[in-house]
Each structure stands twice: as structure tokens, then as C-alpha cells.
Amino acid sequence: MKKLGFIGMGNMAQALATGFIKSGSIEKADVFAYAPHQDKLQKNAQRIGFTPCAGLSELAKTCDTLVMACKPYQIEDVIAEIKDVLPGKALVSIAAGWDFARYEKALPNGVRVQFVMPNTPAMVGEGVLLFEETNSLKADERKAIWNLFSSVGLTVELPSSLMGIGGTVTGCGPAFVDLFLEAYADAAVKYGMKRADAYRLISQMVLGSAKLQLATGEHPGVLKDNVCSPAGTTICGVTALEEQGFRNACIKSIEAIMNK
Missing domain, CATH: 3.40.50.720 (NAD(P)-binding Rossmann-like Domain)
Incomplete structure (x- = not known):
């Protein structure tokens, strides 16, 4: 080349x-x-x-x-x-x-x-x-x-048979992560944080969380559990996400593309 x-x-x-x-x-x-x-x-x-x-x-x-x-x-x-x-x-x-x-x-x-x-x-x-x-x-x-x-x-x-789903989760996924970043930044701004600071902190949090999973090879559920103390703050947030169908919404976003 x-x-x-x-x-x-x-x-x-x-x-x-x-x-x-x-x-x-x-x-x-x-x-x-x-x-x-x-x-x-x-x-x-x-x-x-x-x-x-x-x-x-x-x-x-x-x-x-x-x-x-x-x-x-x-x-x-x-x-x-x-x-x-x-x-x-x-x-x-x-x-x-x-x-x-x-x-x-x-x-x-x-x-x-x-x-x-x-x-x-x-x-x-x-x-x-x-x-x-x-x-x-x-x-x-x-x-x-x-x-x-x-x-x-x-x-x-x-293999050719997996290029469609592989391209969907990795190619479209950055847009979904950006929505996640924006949403959590909105929450931080709601409670008084400057937007630029919110984007910086949340983006680093996502980057660090992804690197931790890649470095350890741990199941994401295990890493999630490590942050969730009994009767603590994080488990309350996880519960709220589950009540809103967070994981199902993620799956549906991929299904919408695959069935387009």
C-alpha cells in the first residue's frame, strides 16, 4: 500500500x-x-x-x-x-x-x-x-x-453473518453513549454544575468504566455490584433505571436498527 x-x-x-x-x-x-x-x-x-x-x-x-x-x-x-x-x-x-x-x-x-x-x-x-x-x-x-x-x-x-450486528452495536453505539453523556450532564446541570465541567467528569467516568472492564475482563454485572453497597445510593439509582426499562430500551434500540 x-x-x-x-x-x-x-x-x-x-x-x-x-x-x-x-x-x-x-x-x-x-x-x-x-x-x-x-x-x-x-x-x-x-x-x-x-x-x-x-x-x-x-x-x-x-x-x-x-x-x-x-x-x-x-x-x-x-x-x-x-x-x-x-x-x-x-x-x-x-x-x-x-x-x-x-x-x-x-x-x-x-x-x-x-x-x-x-x-x-x-x-x-x-x-x-x-x-x-x-x-x-x-x-x-x-x-x-x-x-x-x-x-x-x-x-x-x-464472519460475514455477524458483520450486521457487530456494525450496529459498535457503529451506532457511539450515538447512544453520547445521549447517555448528555442526559447525565443535564442531571448535573440541574443540580448546579457547569455544563463544561459535567461533560468532562461524565466522559471520563464512562472512559474509566470501559477501561476497567476491558482491563479486568470482569462481567459488567460484577463491576456494577462492586459499586452497589447495601441500602446505598448507587443501588437506588440502579433501581430507578430498571424501573424505567433501561436495559430493555438498550436492546430495543438495536432491534430497531436490525429490523429497519
Whole structure:
């Protein structure tokens, strides 16, 4: 992998490009991107450090590895526009719903493909990057791409049948955590705390709690029990959450996406 090109530069692509460059796993001079809104692309290029391209064909000809980061409904048109220059290249797709089997039907012969589901915390090196087990990359190519994505978070290989649920809980999950942060900050503000302080304290609390679970490998229920003293304050809060159907609401949020 010599030159990496992003097809599309939305929020997820920005997160990845920022994370890749900040980690030092790829030189910013080797990162390129194309997006139809050139003014916005130029601003993002100045902020992140990649090289903007004026056209899709220019990007495809320049880069040996392409990241399909446009909207899923745009992919067929993108492939049609650059199909003549795609053979021989590696394509990493981060578009939801486009797995290996679907690309195999849509791509011209000679294109090697890997489906990856990332999430936005990759921007700060704390992402989750799900690699579909089925792919057509060369061994050294896949290792290079795996290492690149590993520089911005946890990389995990999943069978094709689990990419949907895996991508849902990790890709959509940050929005749910942000709702959680906002709600608890509202509670802190209600009782007199400045909002900036509330966000800082609660975000660190969530970060620390997640790191504790990862470091110890303990069941979340055990860690919860460790905070809940008999007749104490925490168990009162846990009870209130259970009365409001907290865990059921979490499960329903995933079901809503899976049944969309």
C-alpha cells in the first residue's frame, strides 16, 4: 500500500483519515480524497492534512488502495465511473450493507476487496474496526491494511453473518453513549454544575468504566455490584433505571436498527 485514496469525505472518512495521520501509520502526503463538494473537501484537507483531488478518476488513477466511504446508494455509480481503472487495485469499503458477496457481483474482475465496519472514535485512536472474514486481498496487502486500521483502535475479524450486528452495536453505539453523556450532564446541570465541567467528569467516568472492564475482563454485572453497597445510593439509582426499562430500551434500540 503506497497511496491511500478516500472516495467520499464524510464524518467517518474524516475520523479515519485524521486517526491514520495522527497515529503516524501513514504519511499525510500519501493520503488522498475526492468528494463532490470541493469547497468542503478543501477545508477538510487543510484541517486534516490529506491531498484533495478534483475528480474521481484522478483519485482512482493516483492511488493503489481505495477506501469506499461514500453513501451506500452512490456506490454503483462510483463503480461505473471508474471501472476501467479499478482492476489491480485494493478496495476497502466502509459502507454499511456492502459486504464481500455484494461487491463480488458489482466489481469488475481483478479488484481485491475487504469490507470493514469502523466507528468514529477512530479519530482519537479508540475505534472499533470490524473486518469481514471473507475477502480477496493478498496476504501482505491485508496485513498492511489490518495494521493501518489497528493504529486507530481495536481490530476484530468477524464472519460475514455477524458483520450486521457487530456494525450496529459498535457503529451506532457511539450515538447512544453520547445521549447517555448528555442526559447525565443535564442531571448535573440541574443540580448546579457547569455544563463544561459535567461533560468532562461524565466522559471520563464512562472512559474509566470501559477501561476497567476491558482491563479486568470482569462481567459488567460484577463491576456494577462492586459499586452497589447495601441500602446505598448507587443501588437506588440502579433501581430507578430498571424501573424505567433501561436495559430493555438498550436492546430495543438495536432491534430497531436490525429490523429497519
